[in-house]
Amino acid sequence: MSHTLRTLICFGALAVVAIYATAQDSPTASADQVWADLAAGNKRFVLGKTASHDIQAQRKALAKTQHPRAAVLSCSDSRVPPELVFDEGLGDLFVVRSAGEDDDPLALGSLEYAVEHLGSTVIVVMGHQSCGAVTAACAGGKSESENLDAVLAPIVAECAKKDPKTSENIDLTIHYHIHHVAQNLLAKSKLLKEAVDEGKLTVIEAYYSLDTGEVTKLR
Numbered sequence: 001m002s003h004t005l006r007t008l009i010c011f012g013a014l015a016v017v018a019i020y021a022t023a024q025d026s027p028t029a030s031a032d033q034v035w036a037d038l039a040a041g042n043k044r045f046v047l048g049k050t051a052s053h054d055i056q057a058q059r060k061a062l063a064k065t066q067h068p069r070a071a072v073l074s075c076s077d078s079r080v081p082p083e084l085v086f087d088e089g090l091g092d093l094f095v096v097r098s099a100g101e102d103d104d105p106l107a108l109g110s111l112e113y114a115v116e117h118l119g120s121t122v123i124v125v126m127g128h129q130s131c132g133a134v135t136a137a138c139a140g141g142k143s144e145s146e147n148l149d150a151v152l153a154p155i156v157a158e159c160a161k162k163d164p165k166t167s168e169n170i171d172l173t174i175h176y177h178i179h180h181v182a183q184n185l186l187a188k189s190k191l192l193k194e195a196v197d198e199g200k201l202t203v204i205e206a207y208y209s210l211d212t213g214e215v216t217k218l219r
């Protein structure tokens with residue numbers, strides 16, 4: 001069986017389960033409440049006082065369903081795992097990651113799935129300090145492979161907005177890139193745009209500091 005076919009079957013099964021789950025779930029929390037919960041979790045993470053998650057109980061409760069309130073599109077950087085930096089447990093976040101948090105079709109489709117089938121009402125686009133993908137894109141030159149080029153290509157245009165010679169300017173470029181990706185979600189996905197227009201979805205732009213562990217809401 002091809003990987004694509006397996007993926008489609010997997011998503012199909014999840015969609016059936018998701019419809020069942022949505023019918024049973026409690027009223028949807030507002031975007032402000034979802035963000036307040038994420039910010040509170042990040043505060044616990046920063047202070048080193050994370051909640052004790054009963055992973056075993058959560059795993060059992062979630063075996064047949066999931067209803068993550070928020071989806072996160074973020075960088076693959078090993079130092080920025082969304083579940084940890086927001087101190088969330090199993091089933092809380094639908095996470096889409098790639099180096100440089102790209103808005104490619106796979107990422108868009110995954111986010112559409114979270115919103116349309118799992119009931120996620122918030123998408124957090126999260127970039128981070130000293131992002132290697134942004135730094136490499138702004139350094140120019142040729143990558144070692146076409147695949148690496150594909151990671152850097154969507155970021156290069158952001159580099160041109162500021163002379164990226166200092167770390168301060170790299171940081172500005174990271175901020176530009178977060179905003180650009182968030183805008184692209186709505187420009188490239190009719191489904192996400194309609195969900196925002198209908199008040200069912202809020203897109204939040206956020207920045208993670210490697211120095212402090214804090215996630216700052218930008219927009």
Ligand SMILES: [Zn+2]
Pocket residue numbers: 075076077099100128130131132133134
């Ligand atoms: Zn990164």
